[in-house]
Structure formats: C-alpha cells, structure tokens
Amino acid sequence: TSPIDPNLEEAPEYRRLREKAESHANAGRLNEALAASRQTTAWAEQQNLPRYRDQAYCGQAIMKISLGRGERTTPQLRRILLGSSHPIPKVLAASSLAFFHEQRGELDKSIGYAKRALHFSTQCRHARHTVRSLNRLASTQVVTNDFEAARRNLLKALDTLKEVNPDEDPLTGWAQGVLMGNLGSSLVFLGKAREGLGHLASSY
Numbered sequence: 001t002s003p004i005d006p007n008l009e010e011a012p013e014y015r016r017l018r019e020k021a022e023s024h025a026n027a028g029r030l031n032e033a034l035a036a037s038r039q040t041t042a043w044a045e046q047q048n049l050p051r052y053r054d055q056a057y058c059g060q061a062i063m064k065i066s067l068g069r070g071e072r073t074t075p076q077l078r079r080i081l082l083g084s085s086h087p088i089p090k091v092l093a094a095s096s097l098a099f100f101h102e103q104r105g106e107l108d109k110s111i112g113y114a115k116r117a118l119h120f121s122t123q124c125r126h127a128r129h130t131v132r133s134l135n136r137l138a139s140t141q142v143v144t145n146d147f148e149a150a151r152r153n154l155l156k157a158l159d160t161l162k163e164v165n166p167d168e169d170p171l172t173g174w175a176q177g178v179l180m181g182n183l184g185s186s187l188v189f190l191g192k193a194r195e196g197l198g199h200l201a202s203s204y
Contacts, residue, residue, distance in 0.1 A: 014052045017043060021059055025066075034063035051086045058092035065100050074100060081116070087124040091117050095136050102140050110140045127163035134160065 010018070021036035037059040044052035058080065061073035073096070080093040094117035101110040114137035121129040134157035141150040 011049070011052065013043065014040065014049075014055075018056075018059065021063075025063065030063055030066050034060060034067070037063055051084070051089060054080045054084055054086075054089035055092055058089065058096050061096045062099060065096065065103060070100050070103070087120050088126065088129065091120045091124075091126070091129045091133060094120065095133060098136050098140065102143065107140055107144050111137065111144070114140055127160050131157045131161050131164065 017036065017040040021033050021040060024030075024033035024036055037056055040056035041053060041060060044050075044056050057073075057076060061070060061077055064070045064073055077093045077097050077100075080089050081097065084090050084093070094113045098110045098113035098117060101107070101113060114133065118130070118133040118137055121133045134153045138150040138153040138157070141147070141153065
C-alpha cells in the first residue's frame with residue numbers, strides 16, 4: 001500500500017459529518033444530504049479550517065448538481081481548483097466540475113476535469129479519492145461509448161479499492177458494488193454479456 005501523507009488524514013468531526021452526508025446521498029435522500037453538507041460547511045467555518053470548508057462546499061455542489069441546481073456552484077468550484085493549497089479540495093472540485101459538465105452533455109469538458117481529479121488524487125496517493133476519480137472518469141467514458149477505456153479504469157478502481165481499509169471507511173462495500181455494476185454494464189456493451197452479467201449480479 002502506498003504511504004499516505006498524514007496531512008491528508010481527516011479530522012474526526014469532519015469525517016463524521018461527511019459520512020452522514022454521504023449516507024443520505026447514497027440512499028437517494030439528496031435534500032437531506034445537502035442539509036448535512038451545509039452543516040459540515042458551517043462546522044469548518046466555525047473552526048476556521050479552509051481545507052474542510054472547501055471540501056464541504058464541493059459536497060454541497062455535488063448535491064446541488066444532482067438536484068439540477070448546480071449552475072451557481074461552478075465559479076467557486078473553479079476558485080477551489082485553482083487556489084486551494086491542499087490537494088484534496090482540488091480533487092473534489094475537479095470531480096464536481098466533471099459531474100456538472102457530464103450532466104450538461106459537455107462531455108469533453110467532463111473528461112478533462114475528471115482527468116484532473118485523477119491526477120491530483122494519484123499525485124497525493126490517496127486511495128479513496130483515486131477510486132472515486134477513476135469511477136467519475138469511467139462514467140463519462142461510458143456516456144461517450146468508450147467502453148474499453150471505462151473497463152480499464154473501473155478495473156484500476158477495483159484494484160485500488162483494496163488499499164482502502166473497510167474498518168476506516170464504511171462506504172467501501174457500497175463503492176465496490178457501484179464499481180462492479182458499472183464494470184458489468186461496460187462489459188455488456190463490449191459484447192461480453194456473460195462476464196458483464198456476472199459482475200452486475202455481484203453488485204447487489
């Protein structure tokens with residue numbers, strides 16, 4: 001496992017609030033997830049912690065984009081991407097912008113931002129964010145019918161996921177299911193129906 005810079009580790013309270021927001025999001029409760037992300041931002045502002053404030057803002061942005069209200073988030077996301085002194089907010093800002101442009105059908109921009117997110121996450125050797133960046137890139141590649149590239153990136157994501165301790169990140173099992181489902185879909189589109197359906201079945 002690649003060594004992790006201790007400066008990349010999360011503050012316990014931030015992690016608790018982040019996981020609360022992500023739990024709502026993964027269950028499809030987007031408005032609750034947005035409210036929880038706002039609580040995370042408020043905590044970071046009270047603690048005067050710019051890194052966590054920026055990370056929480058990116059969480060808010062993802063929820064707003066998912067709810068169709070992401071237009072006003074993009075200027076701040078770009079400011080974080082260009083101006084943050086910490087790599088993790090850069091990863092999250094680039095990934096959020098990739099999702100925004102994918103939703104608008106601006107796929108070249110989406111892939112460009114997804115590659116930037118992947119660059120920052122691999123540069124700082126952060127396994128969880130590398131997994132998410134690979135999945136974000138693969139998602140857009142599926143939309144552009146580049147199923148082989150998506151397959152390769154999803155396999156990389158599943159391999160990298162092995163570096164994430166499930167005891168430290170309760171969403172590891174959920175992430176594996178998402179990756180297996182996306183990989184299965186890519187394989188079906190590539191004409192490998194039996195293998196793809198096997199992955200889809202194991203994603204549930």
